[in-house]
Amino acid sequence: MLLKDQSSSAGMDYIEMKRRGNFTRRILFVCVVFALLIFIFKRPSSISGSTKFSMHEVGVTHVLVTGGAGYIGSHAVLRLLRDSYRVTIVDNLSRGNMGAVRVLQGLYPEPGRLQFIHADLGDAAAVEKIFAENAFDAVMHFAAVAYVGESTSEPLRYYHNITSNTLLVVKAMAARGVKTLIYSSTCATYGEPDTMPITETTPQVPINPYGKAKKMAEDIIIDFSKTTDMAVMILRYFNVIGSDPEGRLGEAPRPELREQGRISGACFDAARGIIPGLKVRGTDYKTRDGTCVRDYIDVTDLIDAHVKALAHSRPGKVGIYNVGTGKGSSVKEFVEACKKATGASIKVDYLSRRPGDYAEVYSDPSKILRELNWSAKYTDLEQSLSVAWGWQKAHHNGYDD
Numbered sequence: 001m002l003l004k005d006q007s008s009s010a011g012m013d014y015i016e017m018k019r020r021g022n023f024t025r026r027i028l029f030v031c032v033v034f035a036l037l038i039f040i041f042k043r044p045s046s047i048s049g050s051t052k053f054s055m056h057e058v059g060v061t062h063v064l065v066t067g068g069a070g071y072i073g074s075h076a077v078l079r080l081l082r083d084s085y086r087v088t089i090v091d092n093l094s095r096g097n098m099g100a101v102r103v104l105q106g107l108y109p110e111p112g113r114l115q116f117i118h119a120d121l122g123d124a125a126a127v128e129k130i131f132a133e134n135a136f137d138a139v140m141h142f143a144a145v146a147y148v149g150e151s152t153s154e155p156l157r158y159y160h161n162i163t164s165n166t167l168l169v170v171k172a173m174a175a176r177g178v179k180t181l182i183y184s185s186t187c188a189t190y191g192e193p194d195t196m197p198i199t200e201t202t203p204q205v206p207i208n209p210y211g212k213a214k215k216m217a218e219d220i221i222i223d224f225s226k227t228t229d230m231a232v233m234i235l236r237y238f239n240v241i242g243s244d245p246e247g248r249l250g251e252a253p254r255p256e257l258r259e260q261g262r263i264s265g266a267c268f269d270a271a272r273g274i275i276p277g278l279k280v281r282g283t284d285y286k287t288r289d290g291t292c293v294r295d296y297i298d299v300t301d302l303i304d305a306h307v308k309a310l311a312h313s314r315p316g317k318v319g320i321y322n323v324g325t326g327k328g329s330s331v332k333e334f335v336e337a338c339k340k341a342t343g344a345s346i347k348v349d350y351l352s353r354r355p356g357d358y359a360e361v362y363s364d365p366s367k368i369l370r371e372l373n374w375s376a377k378y379t380d381l382e383q384s385l386s387v388a389w390g391w392q393k394a395h396h397n398g399y400d401d
Protein backbone atom coordinates (compact mmCIF):
# COMPACT_ATOMS: atom_id res chain seq x y z
CA MET A 1 0.00 0.00 0.00
CA LEU A 2 2.81 2.24 1.08
CA LEU A 3 4.92 1.15 -1.91
CA LYS A 4 1.98 1.70 -4.13
CA ASP A 5 1.54 5.13 -2.58
CA GLN A 6 5.25 5.92 -3.04
CA SER A 7 5.28 4.80 -6.66
CA SER A 8 2.16 6.80 -7.28
CA SER A 9 3.77 9.84 -5.58
CA ALA A 10 6.96 9.43 -7.72
CA GLY A 11 4.75 9.21 -10.79
CA MET A 12 3.01 12.39 -9.70
CA ASP A 13 6.42 14.16 -9.22
CA TYR A 14 7.48 13.08 -12.69
CA ILE A 15 4.24 14.39 -14.24
CA GLU A 16 4.57 17.63 -12.24
CA MET A 17 8.21 18.11 -13.40
CA LYS A 18 7.19 17.53 -17.00
CA ARG A 19 4.30 20.00 -16.64
CA ARG A 20 6.66 22.61 -15.14
CA GLY A 21 9.20 22.00 -17.94
CA ASN A 22 6.51 22.57 -20.54
CA PHE A 23 5.44 25.69 -18.69
CA THR A 24 9.04 27.05 -18.63
CA ARG A 25 9.45 26.32 -22.33
CA ARG A 26 6.19 28.14 -23.04
CA ILE A 27 7.34 31.17 -21.00
CA LEU A 28 10.65 31.15 -22.87
CA PHE A 29 8.82 30.94 -26.20
CA VAL A 30 6.56 33.86 -25.28
CA CYS A 31 9.62 35.91 -24.18
CA VAL A 32 11.40 35.23 -27.48
CA VAL A 33 8.28 36.25 -29.45
CA PHE A 34 8.00 39.46 -27.37
CA ALA A 35 11.68 40.27 -27.91
CA LEU A 36 11.25 39.77 -31.66
CA LEU A 37 8.17 42.00 -31.74
CA ILE A 38 9.95 44.74 -29.79
CA PHE A 39 12.90 44.52 -32.18
CA ILE A 40 10.64 44.80 -35.23
CA PHE A 41 8.54 47.70 -33.95
CA LYS A 42 11.47 49.69 -32.58
CA ARG A 43 13.15 49.88 -36.00
CA PRO A 44 12.82 53.17 -37.93
CA SER A 45 9.30 53.32 -39.26
CA SER A 46 7.76 55.80 -41.62
CA ILE A 47 5.42 57.09 -38.92
CA SER A 48 7.35 57.48 -35.75
CA GLY A 49 8.32 60.22 -33.45
CA SER A 50 10.83 58.43 -31.33
CA THR A 51 13.23 56.51 -33.51
CA LYS A 52 16.89 57.34 -33.69
CA PHE A 53 17.58 57.73 -37.35
CA SER A 54 21.23 58.46 -38.02
CA MET A 55 22.15 59.33 -41.57
CA HIS A 56 25.85 59.48 -40.92
CA GLU A 57 26.02 55.70 -40.43
CA VAL A 58 25.13 55.11 -44.05
CA GLY A 59 26.79 58.19 -45.48
CA VAL A 60 23.54 59.67 -46.76
CA THR A 61 22.48 63.20 -45.99
CA HIS A 62 19.56 63.31 -43.59
CA VAL A 63 17.44 66.41 -44.06
CA LEU A 64 14.83 67.63 -41.62
CA VAL A 65 12.03 69.24 -43.60
CA THR A 66 9.79 71.32 -41.36
CA GLY A 67 6.38 71.84 -42.91
CA GLY A 68 7.00 68.85 -45.17
CA ALA A 69 3.27 68.07 -45.32
CA GLY A 70 2.55 71.49 -46.84
CA TYR A 71 2.37 72.55 -50.47
CA ILE A 72 6.00 73.64 -50.96
CA GLY A 73 7.48 71.38 -48.27
CA SER A 74 5.94 68.21 -49.73
CA HIS A 75 7.39 69.02 -53.15
CA ALA A 76 10.79 69.48 -51.48
CA VAL A 77 10.50 66.10 -49.76
CA LEU A 78 9.62 64.41 -53.06
CA ARG A 79 12.70 65.89 -54.75
CA LEU A 80 15.02 65.07 -51.83
CA LEU A 81 13.82 61.45 -51.75
CA ARG A 82 14.23 61.21 -55.52
CA ASP A 83 17.79 62.45 -55.09
CA SER A 84 18.47 59.71 -52.49
CA TYR A 85 18.43 61.90 -49.41
CA ARG A 86 16.83 60.58 -46.24
CA VAL A 87 14.11 62.81 -44.93
CA THR A 88 12.33 63.49 -41.68
CA ILE A 89 9.19 65.59 -41.93
CA VAL A 90 8.01 67.56 -38.92
CA ASP A 91 4.58 69.08 -39.36
CA ASN A 92 1.75 70.02 -37.02
CA LEU A 93 -0.76 69.45 -39.86
CA SER A 94 -2.45 72.78 -39.16
CA ARG A 95 -1.99 73.80 -42.80
CA GLY A 96 -0.32 70.72 -44.26
CA ASN A 97 -1.95 67.49 -45.33
CA MET A 98 -1.41 63.98 -44.04
CA GLY A 99 -2.55 62.91 -47.51
CA ALA A 100 0.62 64.41 -48.98
CA VAL A 101 2.73 62.48 -46.46
CA ARG A 102 0.90 59.27 -47.39
CA VAL A 103 1.65 59.85 -51.08
CA LEU A 104 5.34 60.28 -50.25
CA GLN A 105 5.35 57.20 -48.00
CA GLY A 106 3.74 55.20 -50.79
CA LEU A 107 6.44 56.28 -53.22
CA TYR A 108 9.31 55.62 -50.80
CA PRO A 109 8.19 52.83 -48.47
CA GLU A 110 11.67 51.46 -47.69
CA PRO A 111 12.43 51.59 -43.96
CA GLY A 112 14.58 54.57 -43.04
CA ARG A 113 13.92 56.71 -46.13
CA LEU A 114 11.11 58.86 -44.80
CA GLN A 115 10.08 59.53 -41.26
CA PHE A 116 7.06 61.60 -40.28
CA ILE A 117 6.81 63.30 -36.91
CA HIS A 118 3.58 65.01 -35.96
CA ALA A 119 4.76 67.88 -33.79
CA ASP A 120 4.42 71.62 -33.36
CA LEU A 121 7.61 73.64 -33.67
CA GLY A 122 6.27 75.99 -31.01
CA ASP A 123 6.63 73.17 -28.48
CA ALA A 124 10.20 73.65 -27.23
CA ALA A 125 10.37 70.25 -25.50
CA ALA A 126 9.14 68.47 -28.63
CA VAL A 127 11.69 70.28 -30.80
CA GLU A 128 14.54 69.42 -28.42
CA LYS A 129 13.43 65.78 -28.36
CA ILE A 130 13.29 65.56 -32.15
CA PHE A 131 16.83 66.89 -32.45
CA ALA A 132 18.08 64.71 -29.56
CA GLU A 133 16.72 61.56 -31.14
CA ASN A 134 17.79 62.17 -34.71
CA ALA A 135 21.08 63.00 -36.37
CA PHE A 136 20.24 65.61 -38.99
CA ASP A 137 22.79 66.93 -41.45
CA ALA A 138 20.66 69.82 -42.64
CA VAL A 139 17.36 71.55 -42.01
CA MET A 140 15.01 73.01 -44.60
CA HIS A 141 12.70 75.20 -42.58
CA PHE A 142 9.44 75.68 -44.50
CA ALA A 143 6.90 75.44 -41.68
CA ALA A 144 5.06 78.73 -41.21
CA VAL A 145 1.76 80.46 -41.65
CA ALA A 146 2.06 82.25 -44.99
CA TYR A 147 -0.94 84.32 -46.06
CA VAL A 148 -0.39 88.05 -46.46
CA GLY A 149 -4.08 88.90 -45.97
CA GLU A 150 -4.41 86.72 -42.87
CA SER A 151 -1.28 88.28 -41.38
CA THR A 152 -2.99 91.67 -41.29
CA SER A 153 -5.98 90.31 -39.34
CA GLU A 154 -3.97 87.97 -37.08
CA PRO A 155 -0.62 89.75 -36.66
CA LEU A 156 0.28 88.21 -33.29
CA ARG A 157 -0.18 84.73 -34.68
CA TYR A 158 2.16 85.56 -37.55
CA TYR A 159 4.85 87.20 -35.41
CA HIS A 160 4.75 84.35 -32.93
CA ASN A 161 4.65 81.47 -35.39
CA ILE A 162 7.34 82.78 -37.72
CA THR A 163 9.87 84.17 -35.24
CA SER A 164 9.49 81.91 -32.21
CA ASN A 165 9.45 78.66 -34.18
CA THR A 166 12.52 79.69 -36.15
CA LEU A 167 14.29 80.58 -32.91
CA LEU A 168 13.55 77.15 -31.42
CA VAL A 169 14.70 75.35 -34.57
CA VAL A 170 17.97 77.32 -34.70
CA LYS A 171 18.57 76.78 -30.97
CA ALA A 172 18.05 73.06 -31.32
CA MET A 173 20.35 72.96 -34.36
CA ALA A 174 23.05 74.74 -32.37
CA ALA A 175 22.62 72.45 -29.37
CA ARG A 176 22.95 69.32 -31.51
CA GLY A 177 25.61 70.56 -33.93
CA VAL A 178 23.41 70.58 -37.04
CA LYS A 179 25.41 72.73 -39.41
CA THR A 180 23.27 73.60 -42.41
CA LEU A 181 20.06 75.62 -42.63
CA ILE A 182 18.05 76.46 -45.74
CA TYR A 183 15.46 79.06 -44.77
CA SER A 184 12.23 79.86 -46.63
CA SER A 185 11.96 83.61 -46.79
CA THR A 186 9.91 85.78 -49.06
CA CYS A 187 9.79 88.74 -51.39
CA ALA A 188 7.31 90.18 -48.86
CA THR A 189 10.37 91.20 -46.79
CA TYR A 190 11.13 93.88 -49.41
CA GLY A 191 7.73 95.56 -49.13
CA GLU A 192 7.19 97.95 -51.98
CA PRO A 193 10.58 99.10 -53.28
CA ASP A 194 10.96 102.24 -55.40
CA THR A 195 12.92 100.45 -58.09
CA MET A 196 12.33 97.23 -59.95
CA PRO A 197 13.49 94.54 -60.38
CA ILE A 198 14.33 93.61 -56.80
CA THR A 199 17.90 92.56 -56.09
CA GLU A 200 19.13 91.02 -52.84
CA THR A 201 20.52 94.42 -51.82
CA THR A 202 17.22 96.24 -52.34
CA PRO A 203 16.33 97.66 -48.88
CA GLN A 204 13.94 95.44 -46.96
CA VAL A 205 11.02 97.56 -45.82
CA PRO A 206 8.15 95.09 -45.32
CA ILE A 207 4.64 96.51 -45.12
CA ASN A 208 2.61 93.64 -43.69
CA PRO A 209 3.05 91.47 -40.55
CA TYR A 210 3.93 88.41 -42.66
CA GLY A 211 6.82 90.20 -44.39
CA LYS A 212 7.93 91.89 -41.16
CA ALA A 213 7.97 88.60 -39.22
CA LYS A 214 9.92 86.88 -42.02
CA LYS A 215 12.45 89.73 -41.96
CA MET A 216 12.77 89.29 -38.18
CA ALA A 217 13.33 85.55 -38.64
CA GLU A 218 16.02 86.32 -41.22
CA ASP A 219 17.68 88.67 -38.71
CA ILE A 220 17.58 86.01 -35.98
CA ILE A 221 19.27 83.52 -38.29
CA ILE A 222 21.86 85.96 -39.65
CA ASP A 223 22.84 87.31 -36.21
CA PHE A 224 23.13 83.82 -34.79
CA SER A 225 25.16 82.61 -37.77
CA LYS A 226 27.82 85.24 -37.00
CA THR A 227 28.59 83.39 -33.76
CA THR A 228 28.97 79.92 -35.31
CA ASP A 229 30.21 78.11 -38.37
CA MET A 230 26.67 77.27 -39.45
CA ALA A 231 26.07 77.24 -43.21
CA VAL A 232 22.98 79.30 -44.00
CA MET A 233 21.07 79.84 -47.20
CA ILE A 234 18.15 82.26 -47.16
CA LEU A 235 15.87 81.94 -50.17
CA ARG A 236 13.45 84.78 -50.80
CA TYR A 237 10.65 83.27 -52.84
CA PHE A 238 8.42 85.25 -55.09
CA ASN A 239 4.91 83.85 -55.80
CA VAL A 240 4.91 80.08 -55.97
CA ILE A 241 2.58 78.22 -58.37
CA GLY A 242 2.36 74.87 -60.17
CA SER A 243 2.74 71.35 -58.90
CA ASP A 244 4.54 68.06 -59.47
CA PRO A 245 4.55 67.43 -63.27
CA GLU A 246 3.77 63.75 -62.59
CA GLY A 247 0.59 64.71 -60.75
CA ARG A 248 1.44 63.14 -57.41
CA LEU A 249 1.29 66.28 -55.26
CA GLY A 250 -0.62 69.54 -55.40
CA GLU A 251 -1.72 72.63 -53.56
CA ALA A 252 -4.54 71.85 -51.14
CA PRO A 253 -5.26 74.82 -48.91
CA ARG A 254 -7.67 74.45 -46.00
CA PRO A 255 -11.25 75.14 -47.23
CA GLU A 256 -11.89 77.36 -44.19
CA LEU A 257 -9.05 79.66 -45.33
CA ARG A 258 -10.49 80.28 -48.81
CA GLU A 259 -11.18 83.93 -48.15
CA GLN A 260 -7.57 84.50 -47.06
CA GLY A 261 -6.02 82.28 -49.70
CA ARG A 262 -3.65 82.86 -52.55
CA ILE A 263 -4.66 83.77 -56.07
CA SER A 264 -3.85 80.31 -57.51
CA GLY A 265 -6.12 78.49 -55.04
CA ALA A 266 -8.91 81.01 -55.57
CA CYS A 267 -8.71 80.68 -59.39
CA PHE A 268 -8.89 76.89 -59.24
CA ASP A 269 -11.77 76.96 -56.75
CA ALA A 270 -13.65 79.31 -59.08
CA ALA A 271 -12.85 77.12 -62.11
CA ARG A 272 -14.25 74.05 -60.28
CA GLY A 273 -17.33 75.95 -59.18
CA ILE A 274 -16.52 75.52 -55.48
CA ILE A 275 -16.80 79.28 -55.09
CA PRO A 276 -19.16 81.39 -57.24
CA GLY A 277 -16.35 83.49 -58.71
CA LEU A 278 -12.94 84.99 -58.24
CA LYS A 279 -12.61 88.19 -56.25
CA VAL A 280 -9.89 90.40 -57.70
CA ARG A 281 -8.69 92.54 -54.83
CA GLY A 282 -7.80 96.01 -56.08
CA THR A 283 -7.91 97.55 -59.55
CA ASP A 284 -6.52 101.01 -58.79
CA TYR A 285 -2.82 100.22 -58.35
CA LYS A 286 -0.27 102.16 -60.40
CA THR A 287 0.45 99.18 -62.64
CA ARG A 288 -0.17 98.54 -66.35
CA ASP A 289 -3.77 97.37 -65.81
CA GLY A 290 -4.46 98.56 -62.27
CA THR A 291 -4.07 95.12 -60.62
CA CYS A 292 -1.07 93.93 -58.60
CA VAL A 293 1.96 92.55 -60.39
CA ARG A 294 3.74 89.47 -59.06
CA ASP A 295 6.61 87.21 -60.19
CA TYR A 296 5.18 83.67 -60.40
CA ILE A 297 7.72 80.92 -59.86
CA ASP A 298 6.97 77.24 -60.53
CA VAL A 299 7.33 75.00 -57.46
CA THR A 300 9.54 72.55 -59.39
CA ASP A 301 12.01 75.35 -60.12
CA LEU A 302 11.76 76.59 -56.55
CA ILE A 303 12.69 73.20 -55.11
CA ASP A 304 15.54 72.89 -57.57
CA ALA A 305 16.88 76.13 -56.08
CA HIS A 306 16.74 74.52 -52.61
CA VAL A 307 18.72 71.51 -53.72
CA LYS A 308 21.31 73.77 -55.37
CA ALA A 309 21.43 75.92 -52.23
CA LEU A 310 22.06 72.82 -50.12
CA ALA A 311 24.87 71.73 -52.43
CA HIS A 312 26.51 75.18 -52.39
CA SER A 313 26.15 75.85 -48.65
CA ARG A 314 29.46 76.50 -46.89
CA PRO A 315 30.32 76.56 -43.15
CA GLY A 316 30.29 80.07 -41.68
CA LYS A 317 28.71 81.59 -44.79
CA VAL A 318 25.26 83.12 -45.29
CA GLY A 319 23.93 83.11 -48.84
CA ILE A 320 20.85 85.20 -49.64
CA TYR A 321 19.06 84.67 -52.93
CA ASN A 322 15.93 85.82 -54.70
CA VAL A 323 14.06 82.93 -56.28
CA GLY A 324 11.91 84.22 -59.10
CA THR A 325 11.66 84.35 -62.87
CA GLY A 326 12.44 88.04 -63.30
CA LYS A 327 9.11 88.53 -65.04
CA GLY A 328 6.01 90.21 -63.57
CA SER A 329 2.39 89.29 -64.38
CA SER A 330 -0.65 91.24 -63.27
CA VAL A 331 -3.60 89.64 -61.47
CA LYS A 332 -5.69 90.16 -64.61
CA GLU A 333 -3.03 88.39 -66.70
CA PHE A 334 -2.92 85.60 -64.14
CA VAL A 335 -6.69 85.15 -64.34
CA GLU A 336 -6.56 85.01 -68.17
CA ALA A 337 -3.82 82.34 -67.99
CA CYS A 338 -5.90 80.42 -65.46
CA LYS A 339 -8.97 80.55 -67.72
CA LYS A 340 -6.94 79.12 -70.60
CA ALA A 341 -5.29 76.45 -68.44
CA THR A 342 -8.58 75.25 -66.95
CA GLY A 343 -10.84 75.85 -69.93
CA ALA A 344 -13.33 77.29 -67.44
CA SER A 345 -15.17 80.56 -67.76
CA ILE A 346 -14.25 82.08 -64.42
CA LYS A 347 -16.62 84.76 -63.18
CA VAL A 348 -14.61 87.70 -61.87
CA ASP A 349 -15.76 90.26 -59.29
CA TYR A 350 -13.64 93.36 -58.82
CA LEU A 351 -13.36 94.43 -55.19
CA SER A 352 -11.40 96.98 -53.18
CA ARG A 353 -7.76 96.46 -52.22
CA ARG A 354 -6.71 93.73 -49.78
CA PRO A 355 -4.90 95.11 -46.71
CA GLY A 356 -1.16 94.47 -46.74
CA ASP A 357 -0.79 94.24 -50.54
CA TYR A 358 1.92 96.04 -52.49
CA ALA A 359 1.46 97.07 -56.13
CA GLU A 360 4.34 95.45 -57.98
CA VAL A 361 7.19 93.08 -57.20
CA TYR A 362 9.39 91.04 -59.46
CA SER A 363 12.86 89.71 -58.99
CA ASP A 364 16.26 90.19 -60.42
CA PRO A 365 17.36 86.55 -60.32
CA SER A 366 20.89 87.14 -61.65
CA LYS A 367 22.70 86.49 -58.36
CA ILE A 368 21.32 82.97 -58.00
CA LEU A 369 22.22 82.24 -61.63
CA ARG A 370 25.75 83.54 -61.15
CA GLU A 371 26.46 81.86 -57.82
CA LEU A 372 24.31 78.71 -57.76
CA ASN A 373 23.87 78.20 -61.51
CA TRP A 374 20.08 78.24 -61.05
CA SER A 375 17.49 79.78 -63.29
CA ALA A 376 13.78 79.19 -63.71
CA LYS A 377 12.91 76.71 -66.47
CA TYR A 378 9.11 76.71 -66.22
CA THR A 379 8.37 80.34 -66.98
CA ASP A 380 5.14 79.94 -68.97
CA LEU A 381 2.37 80.86 -66.53
CA GLU A 382 -0.34 79.03 -68.46
CA GLN A 383 1.79 75.87 -68.65
CA SER A 384 2.50 75.85 -64.89
CA LEU A 385 -1.19 76.42 -64.17
CA SER A 386 -2.16 73.58 -66.58
CA VAL A 387 0.06 71.18 -64.67
CA ALA A 388 -1.44 72.32 -61.36
CA TRP A 389 -4.96 72.08 -62.82
CA GLY A 390 -4.28 68.43 -63.70
CA TRP A 391 -3.90 67.64 -59.99
CA GLN A 392 -6.77 69.94 -58.95
CA LYS A 393 -9.18 68.29 -61.39
CA ALA A 394 -8.33 64.85 -60.06
CA HIS A 395 -8.56 66.00 -56.43
CA HIS A 396 -11.80 67.86 -56.08
CA ASN A 397 -11.55 67.51 -52.30
CA GLY A 398 -7.80 67.92 -52.11
CA TYR A 399 -5.96 64.96 -50.59
CA ASP A 400 -9.27 63.57 -49.26
CA ASP A 401 -10.03 62.22 -52.75
Ligand SMILES: O=c1ccn([C@@H]2O[C@H](COP(=O)(O)OP(=O)(O)O[C@H]3OC[C@@H](O)[C@H](O)[C@H]3O)[C@@H](O)[C@H]2O)c(=O)[nH]1
Pocket residue numbers: 146147148149185186187188237238239240261262263264266278279280281282291292293294331354357
Ligand atom coordinates in the same frame (compact mmCIF):
# COMPACT_ATOMS: atom_id res chain seq x y z
O1 LIG B 1 -8.60 85.69 -54.10
C1 LIG B 1 -7.64 86.44 -54.36
C2 LIG B 1 -6.33 86.20 -53.88
C3 LIG B 1 -5.34 87.07 -54.20
N1 LIG B 1 -5.58 88.15 -54.98
C4 LIG B 1 -4.50 89.08 -55.35
O2 LIG B 1 -3.48 88.35 -56.01
C5 LIG B 1 -2.22 88.93 -55.72
C6 LIG B 1 -1.31 87.86 -55.16
O3 LIG B 1 -1.81 87.48 -53.88
P1 LIG B 1 -1.41 86.11 -53.18
O4 LIG B 1 -2.17 86.02 -51.90
O5 LIG B 1 -1.59 85.00 -54.15
O6 LIG B 1 0.14 86.27 -52.94
P2 LIG B 1 0.97 87.41 -52.17
O7 LIG B 1 1.71 88.19 -53.22
O8 LIG B 1 0.11 88.20 -51.27
O9 LIG B 1 1.95 86.57 -51.27
C7 LIG B 1 2.45 85.34 -51.74
O10 LIG B 1 3.72 85.52 -52.28
C8 LIG B 1 4.80 85.67 -51.44
C9 LIG B 1 4.81 84.51 -50.48
O11 LIG B 1 5.89 84.55 -49.64
C10 LIG B 1 3.53 84.47 -49.71
O12 LIG B 1 3.56 83.39 -48.81
C11 LIG B 1 2.42 84.30 -50.65
O13 LIG B 1 1.18 84.26 -49.98
C12 LIG B 1 -2.49 90.07 -54.74
O14 LIG B 1 -2.60 91.25 -55.45
C13 LIG B 1 -3.86 89.73 -54.16
O15 LIG B 1 -4.61 90.83 -53.72
C14 LIG B 1 -6.86 88.40 -55.46
O16 LIG B 1 -7.09 89.37 -56.18
N2 LIG B 1 -7.86 87.53 -55.13
